[in-house]
Amino acid sequence: MFSFLFSQHHQRIIIASISLLFSSVLCADQKPYAPENIQDVTIVSAEEVIDMILANPDLIVVDSRKKTEYQKGHIEGAINILNTRLTSEDLGRISPDKSKAILFYCNGTRCLRSSDSIKKAKKWGYQNLIWFRGGWKEWTEKRLPAVTE
Amino acid sequence: MKIESLSIKSSTIAIFSMIGITAIVLSLFAGTYFKQAALDAQMTSLSRVIEVASQEMLKKVRNRTFDLGMKLSHSRELISAVNSFKGTNNTGDKEQLVKLLDDPFVNGFVGVYEIDLNKIRVYNMDMELVAQSSAGRKNLEDKLAGYISTVVSNRKAPDRLKAIDALWMSAQGPLFSTLVPLGGLRPVGYLEIVVNPVFNLPDIGKITKTPVHFYSMSGKQLDSNDQEVTSGYLPVAFTLLASDGEPAFKIIGYENISELSSEMDQTQTVTITGFLLLSLSTLLFALWLFNRFLFTPVSRMIGDMERITRGKLELTVNNKGLREFHIFADAFNSMTEQVRMRTNDLQRLLDLDDSALMCFDHDNEAVYFNEGATSLFGYSSDEIIDLDIADLFTDDISSLLSGADSDEMPRGSLHTVLNCKHKDGHVFQSNASINTVDVMGQSGFAIALTIKTNDEDVPSSQNDQRLNAVEQTLSSLLTFAQENPGVIPGLGNLGLADIGDSETVSQKSLLREHVVKVMNLALACWEHELGKTKLELAEESNIWPVYMDKSTPTTRTLDKYLNIDICPKNPRSQRAVDTAEFVLRNASNSKKVKCKELQEALDAFRQLLSGIKSLSS
Numbered sequence: 001m002f003s004f005l006f007s008q009h010h011q012r013i014i015i016a017s018i019s020l021l022f023s024s025v026l027c028a029d030q031k032p033y034a035p036e037n038i039q040d041v042t043i044v045s046a047e048e049v050i051d052m053i054l055a056n057p058d059l060i061v062v063d064s065r066k067k068t069e070y071q072k073g074h075i076e077g078a079i080n081i082l083n084t085r086l087t088s089e090d091l092g093r094i095s096p097d098k099s100k101a102i103l104f105y106c107n108g109t110r111c112l113r114s115s116d117s118i119k120k121a122k123k124w125g126y127q128n129l130i131w132f133r134g135g136w137k138e139w140t141e142k143r144l145p146a147v148t149e
Numbered sequence: 150m151k152i153e154s155l156s157i158k159s160s161t162i163a164i165f166s167m168i169g170i171t172a173i174v175l176s177l178f179a180g181t182y183f184k185q186a187a188l189d190a191q192m193t194s195l196s197r198v199i200e201v202a203s204q205e206m207l208k209k210v211r212n213r214t215f216d217l218g219m220k221l222s223h224s225r226e227l228i229s230a231v232n233s234f235k236g237t238n239n240t241g242d243k244e245q246l247v248k249l250l251d252d253p254f255v256n257g258f259v260g261v262y263e264i265d266l267n268k269i270r271v272y273n274m275d276m277e278l279v280a281q282s283s284a285g286r287k288n289l290e291d292k293l294a295g296y297i298s299t300v301v302s303n304r305k306a307p308d309r310l311k312a313i314d315a316l317w318m319s320a321q322g323p324l325f326s327t328l329v330p331l332g333g334l335r336p337v338g339y340l341e342i343v344v345n346p347v348f349n350l351p352d353i354g355k356i357t358k359t360p361v362h363f364y365s366m367s368g369k370q371l372d373s374n375d376q377e378v379t380s381g382y383l384p385v386a387f388t389l390l391a392s393d394g395e396p397a398f399k400i401i402g403y404e405n406i407s408e409l410s411s412e413m414d415q416t417q418t419v420t421i422t423g424f425l426l427l428s429l430s431t432l433l434f435a436l437w438l439f440n441r442f443l444f445t446p447v448s449r450m451i452g453d454m455e456r457i458t459r460g461k462l463e464l465t466v467n468n469k470g471l472r473e474f475h476i477f478a479d480a481f482n483s484m485t486e487q488v489r490m491r492t493n494d495l496q497r498l499l500d501l502d503d504s505a506l507m508c509f510d511h512d513n514e515a516v517y518f519n520e521g522a523t524s525l526f527g528y529s530s531d532e533i534i535d536l537d538i539a540d541l542f543t544d545d546i547s548s549l550l551s552g553a554d555s556d557e558m559p560r561g562s563l564h565t566v567l568n569c570k571h572k573d574g575h576v577f578q579s580n581a582s583i584n585t586v587d588v589m590g591q592s593g594f595a596i597a598l599t600i601k602t603n604d605e606d607v608p609s610s611q612n613d614q615r616l617n618a619v620e621q622t623l624s625s626l627l628t629f630a631q632e633n634p635g636v637i638p639g640l641g642n643l644g645l646a647d648i649g650d651s652e653t654v655s656q657k658s659l660l661r662e663h664v665v666k667v668m669n670l671a672l673a674c675w676e677h678e679l680g681k682t683k684l685e686l687a688e689e690s691n692i693w694p695v696y697m698d699k700s701t702p703t704t705r706t707l708d709k710y711l712n713i714d715i716c717p718k719n720p721r722s723q724r725a726v727d728t729a730e731f732v733l734r735n736a737s738n739s740k741k742v743k744c745k746e747l748q749e750a751l752d753a754f755r756q757l758l759s760g761i762k763s764l765s766s
Contacts, residue, residue, distance in 0.1 A: 143314075
């Protein structure tokens with residue numbers, strides 16, 4: 001009956017969707033942590049981020065979260081590029097100089113987006129990468145200024 | 150109360166009862182304390198719930214004020230307006246600034262229905278008030294709350310960008326403020342959002358889901374969450390403190406304890422009932438154990454001992470029991486064995502003599518006789534004890550003794566020849582030494598007989614020695630028999646010998662009357678119901694001896710028990726009881742009047758006997 005209702009292609013999609021749904025449910029409580037550190041990448045706290053921004057007004061801050069999350073609140077001056085959409089060209093447009101400091105952050109220690117973006121940037125040859133591992137969670141917990149849109 | 154009147158059983162039951170009562174009282178006390186402890190725990194729990202709910206309420210307020218603060222702090226107009234007040238050239242337009250601060254009051258903001266916005270104020274970097282909204286609460290002091298001011302002044306550079314929240318006490322009551330930097334990461338001043346927390350207090354009730362009333366510290370009721378409070382609620386007070394530790398609100402939550410009380414009562418009932426049942430069953434089990442291993446063995450031992458002391462020396466006390474009772478029973482059995490051996494030795498001593506030795510009491514009834522006497526007269530031991538002196542001798546021995554002068558009794562003994570009556574009726578002569586002896590405090594006499602033969606005479610001195618030996622031995626035996634009635638079968642009924650004289654006489658008389666009555670009724674029942682004769686009663690019952698008198702069987706002893714005039718002065722009451730029981734047993738199905746009378750007479754006789762026994766003991 002199943003084969004009568006759906007084509008073979010649709011069946012595959014449905015099975016894949018169901019598998020994905022089950023794996024998501026099973027993995028919901030086991031969301032992995034971001035790595036403790038990334039080689040050759042500087043990890044900073046919220047206070048250090050402020051110091052760096054105030055000391056270096058040209059510091060590039062990349063928010064690797066989704067756009068909706070970014071709109072709800074982000075660090076002043078941050079550029080929103082989702083990790084999956086980050087390309088070498090995009091990053092090259094933002095920072096043609098690969099030795100210039102770029103700071104990445106996402107939602108926090110259980111968010112893998114910023115570490116993913118950093119790994120990409122590192123692969124593309126960027127040398128001065130800074131990782132705000134605590135991310136937006138640490139920023140809001142410390143009740144630091146946020147920009148909403 | 151004397152300790153002797155208490156039995157082990159009653160003492161044990163009393164102790165167990167005390168333990169049981171104590172356990173019940175303690176369980177009731179424990180139940181009460183347990184209930185109070187549960188209520189205290191419930192109150193503590195609700196207090197903590199209120200505390201958590203209060204923090205949640207403040208968190209919600211804090212988030213809303215922070216959001217509003219962040220929105221305003223990035224307003225370029227506001228930043229520009231505040232910037233114009235910077236420095237010595239104060240060119241700022243205060244009216245414009247106030248208008249900008251009034252905007253959220255006029256046009257609203259995100260979450261306007263979730264907080265009660267009271268004031269928006271702007272400070273410069275030195276925390277001096279620049280301007281405040283004209284809308285909202287009036288008459289607020291024109292300065293930052295003391296707590297926030299202190300925190301700000303103590304902060305280091307990076308921390309100055311962090312927002313500060315505080316619940317603080319104004320002159321008009323508690324207020325909640327959030328201070329955020331104006332201008333983002335490069336602030337030009339600070340923005341304070343002031344709200345009235347009373348607006349959000351009912352949210353506490355929504356979290357606790359219980360009736361909650363809110364009071365100011367002066368006791369004025371501020372609000373409630375409109376849930377009804379009935380009699381089954383327990384009030385729990387919680388004080389919400391301001392950020393500086395000063396009491397801000399008094400919150401009273403009401404916990405519905407009716408369900409808890411009902412569950413507690415149920416639990417208490419079940420627990421106490423279970424405890425009592427367990428205690429009771431344990432006590433009963435303990436009593437059963439005591440009964441099995443203490444009361445019953447002791448009772449059995451007492452019964453055995455009583456039977457032994459009544460003369461059944463052949464019995465032994467059952468030594469099956471706990472170690473102490475086992476040892477005690479063995480010791481008693483050993484003692485009984487010694488008594489039996491010594492009694493037998495005494496009797497054997499007298500029985501070894503070839504002469505017939507016998508002793509009579511002051512009623513002329515035989516109280517002792519040795520085997521020589523029974524063989525001489527041809528009677529058995531059971532038969533001879535029922536006889537009196539007239540049945541055995543044709544001579545009046547009392548007259549002989551009273552008539553003898555001192556010459557005839559050189560050593561207190563009268564030596565003469567007595568005419569003796571054999572069981573079969575023939576009369577024979579025998580040499581006799583008669584001596585007066587003390588039989589239980591009364592005057593009796595002992596007789597030593599040797600068959601008179603022509604060729605051999607027993608020296609009188611030898612008979613005297615025998616009589617002295619008999620007297621001494623008898624004295625020992627009689628004393629023992631008095632203390633242990635029925636122990637020595639050859640001794641007659643001495644049970645009433647030590648009771649006072651007048652009482653003894655009246656009781657003996659009553660006993661004889663009852664014996665005669667019971668025996669006559671037994672014979673009547675026997676003859677009427679079974680149609681048998683007196684001789685048949687004696688033969689079939691084996692209780693009464695049958696004598697051959699000139700080839701004619703007679704029931705001489707039984708006849709005596711049927712006539713009050715010739716009934717022995719110390720009748721053997723057990724024989725009468727045995728006879729009545731024998732007759733009733735044989736006429737068991739009869740409901741005739743005679744048998745009923747016999748049963749009643751027997752019952753009355755038993756009562757009389759038990760009364761005499763208790764008096765004697």
